[in-house]
Amino acid sequence: MAQIISLSEAIRETVRDGDTVALEGFTHLIPFAAGHEIIRQAKRDLTVIRMTPDLVYDQLIGAGCVRKIVFSWGGNPGVGSLHRLRDAVENGWPRTIEIEEHAHAGMAAAYSAGAANLPFGMLRGYIGTDLVKYNQRIKFIDCPFTGQKLAAIPAHRPDVTIIHAQKADRQGNVLMWGVVGVQKEAVLAARRSIVTVEEIVDDLQAPPNSVVLPAWVLSAVCEVKGGAFPSYAQGYYQRDNAFYKAWDAIARERDAFKTWIGRHVLGTKNFAEFKQSLEAATSHA
Amino acid sequence: MAQIISLSEAIRETVRDGDTVALEGFTHLIPFAAGHEIIRQAKRDLTVIRMTPDLVYDQLIGAGCVRKIVFSWGGNPGVGSLHRLRDAVENGWPRTIEIEEHAHAGMAAAYSAGAANLPFGMLRGYIGTDLVKYNQRIKFIDCPFTGQKLAAIPAHRPDVTIIHAQKADRQGNVLMWGVVGVQKEAVLAARRSIVTVEEIVDDLQAPPNSVVLPAWVLSAVCEVKGGAFPSYAQGYYQRDNAFYKAWDAIARERDAFKTWIGRHVLGTKNFAEFKQSLEAATSHA
């Protein structure tokens, strides 16, 4: 049953060193605030899962929280590389990280299998590609009726899944809309889960068949206004494309990155302070 | 691409003798009008698929349209048996019918597999039950990672799926809400599809993430006001529970059934006439 608590409490109680953690979000509703809190609390040796690791994973990796990354597309969408991810993979800085690489369809199937408590996900994919040579977790099975060859991926079962959504009610039921990605599956596949929301309201006023996560499948719900910045929350604020572009320069060099993360994340107590600190820096620039 | 045409045209062009047809609906939005049109056009030797065959399948079976039924729960919900289904299974009237019986979860997995173009659906079910002894299409596979035993069901791929929905726009895009059942999967698994709707509007005004079927995955869209009666259409009319109860007496005896279907279905040109005929009969009663 979801407790409605602060994000720092939620991360402290829910994320442990060595955990497998999925901070999911498909360009929309990316849980940046939660990622920053993991960095502040200096969680270590995490295996992080995400279809599209972007800036928040670049930050987690650069900050040394990550031992292994499981993913299917790692980049700064429309801008270019994730320099901290590349520096870790190419040069082992700040530490060597292990990578487990999939295609999107395989990641989606693995989350769905986890949500359904199936041991593996099945898809018509991977055939003839080099990913199969480097990822031992991709196997093939034969259809018992047609003999057709199908790919099999072990279910994702994160220790903790963390997502950001638009609304929760005072019981902790969560509503999200727009590009909803694989977040529902990621939450239902996990042992524990945290949802940060833009606001907590008396009545969700959820339209019929909308994406609602009942409080009783969640561990914690935290109100974090703007918690998806620089990603967006449909109905609340737009994606800060300028920040995504600016990140390229910040993350390119280790020193610039260390300065930025030290000043704006480690040097602040919470996400509200982070955004003030960032605005201050930008206005002085 | 969906053509917007009359229901009689749609059935004539889309349903052929010997086809495998799914008229889906899970108590809500059951396509009764379409079922009646199949009876009027005297389609024969159909294999009919449905998780919950109810009155409309009782009518199709009693009218002699059905060669085989694939299902997981066949009854008059909250009332009792389907007497025409029972008479066909127990006594071969009006003809012997073949039955292929599943559990709900197996039917759902088979439709999902069909929609995803997978050759079979996978689930943790059927283990230790007698259904396995009588349905040769239920097989078991082993997880290539854990060795766990899982049930496998061949994908449902109907020739035609027919459903009822609340709204379509003038391009033929369809919106449905409320209990949406397995209709989306049934449509996406089929080679051809017909959707009857309560009304055709200029703008669907679909809420975010609602269940919308784009016109380009449909064969035909037909405006049939009240086309789910005696089932219900959320936002339009309630379930006619009294009719479901009354059906028990109508269907119990062959003669009463023949009289009813002859007068109200075969004796009318379309669903509007059917309902007038029915009201006339009720008011005289």
Added chain:
Amino acid sequence: MPDAGYTSDEMMTIAAARMIRDGVTLFVGIGLPSAAANLARLTHAPNTVLIYESGTIGAKPSVLPLSIGDGELSETADAVVSIPEIFSYWLQAGRIGLGFLGAAQIDKYANINSTVIGGYNKPKVRLPGAGGAQEIAAFCGEVLITLRHNNRAFVNKLDFLTSGGYFEGGDSRQKLGLPGKGPTNVITDLGILTPDPVTKELTLTSLHPGITAEQAVAATGWPLKVAAKLDTTAPPSPDELRTLRDLNERTARAHAGQA
């Protein structure tokens, strides 16, 4: 027993309702299970989360649905999901604490039949079939079964095993790998049966007021074991009776009204 001021069906429904702990997530079949579940929600267990196989999660019906997909359910639910989702992400996933089933036949190991009476290929009576019962029986944390107590229902051998309880008894359920605990109580119009901790054979552990063990044994198609210490079910409280009758009255009005 009208003289008792309540019917045996009312006693059965009320005894079943009492077994629902407040706050439990409950997967409900139609008919008596739905009545008991909603009675519990309206009395001692207001926070029960009702889940129907139509995909309605957290339904709060004011009248009993005639079908598991009534508009009353989806309009009052916290969430309404598709059928493939309710069976895979919710039921199979093992998220549901308690399942509630009826049956046409039950055997001494609480296996149930809702498929056919007689042979499968030439049945005496063709019943509706499995529906979601197999998965409710397999995947819910525990299961309650409720049905009227007589020789046609309580049989020595099922005509068809639709949904598994304890199969051959003992640890045969675990051996098959079914995750849920299995049926923990069978509530009838005569009393309550619970599985023996070791053999899993159903044992009569409580009698409803005015019922004798002999009646229950006579109504059972196998030599029914009777607990050494046999409880008597508390009779319906005025509040339980009033709430159940109000609910049934509202329901009858609602269902008749719709034509």
Added chain:
Amino acid sequence: MPDAGYTSDEMMTIAAARMIRDGVTLFVGIGLPSAAANLARLTHAPNTVLIYESGTIGAKPSVLPLSIGDGELSETADAVVSIPEIFSYWLQAGRIGLGFLGAAQIDKYANINSTVIGGYNKPKVRLPGAGGAQEIAAFCGEVLITLRHNNRAFVNKLDFLTSGGYFEGGDSRQKLGLPGKGPTNVITDLGILTPDPVTKELTLTSLHPGITAEQAVAATGWPLKVAAKLDTTAPPSPDELRTLRDLNERTARAHAGQA
């Protein structure tokens, strides 16, 4: 060639856009494919159904999304579905007529690499990876590939086969059981390459205005076959150029504006 009144990237985007038939269902990657797809929608193919892997079906963006999940896409879409659904019920199901991909490397059989330059375990350059490209390449009815033409991109041997074109050539794609037809055109800043009907080897079949076959051959890391009858791509029409530049301008304004 600024003197031509348009850039080679504009020629590439416009040549790619022309290959989109009106009314086709089109699965779009980000970057150049998205620009070409939206240019087509704004010119000769207004009824193109744009599908992005974020789950947006029938998106009608007024500016180019920087990411495949921008709000612009979901707010203008006919339907927005989950990621598992878009990959299973839509892409894998074989419903999508045309796929549109970029790449870092391509070989003579139109296999592409978007994973690593150098060795996988100690890469020279770590690229983003497969994303949805494998499934787009495998399951769309046909595929268009667009990338800049040079020796680093057009290689004799891929460092990594991310997404399959014609694999070893000939019928090796069908032998692997991939349903889609495969890449039918590769559009570069120099010209257009199409697979030989039998061997499936990419052949230069059209040159953009002012480009010579020698330039294309020199920019290709394998001995590039040149068609006997070599077409010249029609230069951008004023309408095509104006529409593309307006779109890019609107996009630049929109992306800069959001801070």
